[in-house]
Amino acid sequence: MSLLSTKAFSFLKNAVTSPYIRALSVTSKLNIKELREYKEGNKLIIEGVSLPSPRSELLVRAEKIPDLVPTKDSENSLCYLCKLDLDVKHTDVLILSQFVRSDGCMLPRRITGLCRMQQKKVGRMVTMAQKAGLLINLTPSFCKKDPKKRYGYKKFNTYYDEKTIFWKRIPNQNDRFKR
Amino acid sequence: MSAAKRVQQWATFARTWHVFDCKWQDPYQSANLIKKYLLGLHKPIYHPMNDCGDVVVCVNSRDIALRGDEWRKRAYFHHTGYPGGASWTLAWEVHNKDPTMIIKKAVYRAMKGNLQRRHTMQRLFIYPGEEIPDDVKQNVTNQIRQLRLVPTRLDHIPEEEVQKFPKVMDYPSDYVLK
Numbered sequence: 001m002s003l004l005s006t007k008a009f010s011f012l013k014n015a016v017t018s019p020y021i022r023a024l025s026v027t028s029k030l031n032i033k034e035l036r037e038y039k040e041g042n043k044l045i046i047e048g049v050s051l052p053s054p055r056s057e058l059l060v061r062a063e064k065i066p067d068l069v070p071t072k073d074s075e076n077s078l079c080y081l082c083k084l085d086l087d088v089k090h091t092d093v094l095i096l097s098q099f100v101r102s103d104g105c106m107l108p109r110r111i112t113g114l115c116r117m118q119q120k121k122v123g124r125m126v127t128m129a130q131k132a133g134l135l136i137n138l139t140p141s142f143c144k145k146d147p148k149k150r151y152g153y154k155k156f157n158t159y160y161d162e163k164t165i166f167w168k169r170i171p172n173q174n175d176r177f178k179r
Numbered sequence: 180m181s182a183a184k185r186v187q188q189w190a191t192f193a194r195t196w197h198v199f200d201c202k203w204q205d206p207y208q209s210a211n212l213i214k215k216y217l218l219g220l221h222k223p224i225y226h227p228m229n230d231c232g233d234v235v236v237c238v239n240s241r242d243i244a245l246r247g248d249e250w251r252k253r254a255y256f257h258h259t260g261y262p263g264g265a266s267w268t269l270a271w272e273v274h275n276k277d278p279t280m281i282i283k284k285a286v287y288r289a290m291k292g293n294l295q296r297r298h299t300m301q302r303l304f305i306y307p308g309e310e311i312p313d314d315v316k317q318n319v320t321n322q323i324r325q326l327r328l329v330p331t332r333l334d335h336i337p338e339e340e341v342q343k344f345p346k347v348m349d350y351p352s353d354y355v356l357k
């Protein structure tokens with residue numbers, strides 16, 4: 001009861017004292033690429049600017065490649081990465097770094113636009129590349145930025161096998177000695 | 180015997196010195212490769228009773244790469260001979276202690292177990308870093324090709340090359356860059 005009363009009180013207080021907070025832009029909430037923040041006098045102006053994507057010119061799509069033979073599956077069901085039919089390894093950092101944020105976190109599926117399988121595959125490969133220390137500049141700010149300074153077994157080089165991504169159960173090597 | 184034949188005879192029975200760079204190589208896979216050169220299995224004159232093995236110099240053994248979680252899952256067994264003298268050491272602990280031991284044990288295990296193996300192992304030189312003593316270096320005439328490609332870190336690629344690289348993924352129009 002006391003909790004309810006404090007909640008109601010805080011709601012009323014907020015409604016009375018604080019200014020009404022609304023969405024940043026008056027026009028369409030979409031089409032924002034960059035949030036700009038600057039001061040003009042004693043006013044803080046936050047502005048959402050729609051910009052062209054820097055990747056548009058360099059974009060590779062299967063439809064643009066004339067030599068690529070389309071696979072037998074219905075084309076609509078495939079995502080852009082399946083259509084390209086690339087053999088991506090976890091060491092291909094130039095491709096994997098396109099799917100991560102600046103802190104090295106994998107982007108969600110609604111942004112990458114991949115199918116379920118590819119999203120899982122790319123996500124696992126990003127994890128592999130991070131653990132192998134290949135994406136060391138795409139890490140949170142508190143990271144030491146040197147794989148050799150990691151703790152314990154993590155400071156040594158590790159490589160991964162992409163076949164293990166879709167294994168149901170990765171066999172434990174110690175099970176060989178079980179009877 | 181003509182001079183040409185004599186030189187051919189020398190070249191056939193002389194020991195060749197090979198160098199192998201262990202950087203980002205799996206020691207258990209490269210042990211099978213090193214073994215062939217140590218025993219002389221790559222030569223057409225090979226015979227078990229024929230002492231035709233070569234010398235292999237392994238460099239950068241500190242930078243070997245193990246697969247997946249093997250650094251913390253692979254254990255090395257040792258027994259002192261006394262009751263309760265068994266001990267299991269994890270691979271990363273062994274590598275901390277001696278960066279040459281994992282590749283040495285891997286090559287030793289890859290070979291068939293007879294007494295000749297001890298003498299064959301004498302022909303394997305392992306160095307944790309890039310530096311080789313000069314008396315070893317002046318003999319080296321061949322390099323063994325690495326099994327795995329050495330991966331490139333993203334921060335070692337120049338910035339404009341990363342920008343110019345063809346892109347697969349494009350952001351949706353409502354995405355705020357972070």
Ligand SMILES: [Zn+2]
Pocket residue numbers: 078079080081082083114115116117118
């Ligand atoms: Zn797909």
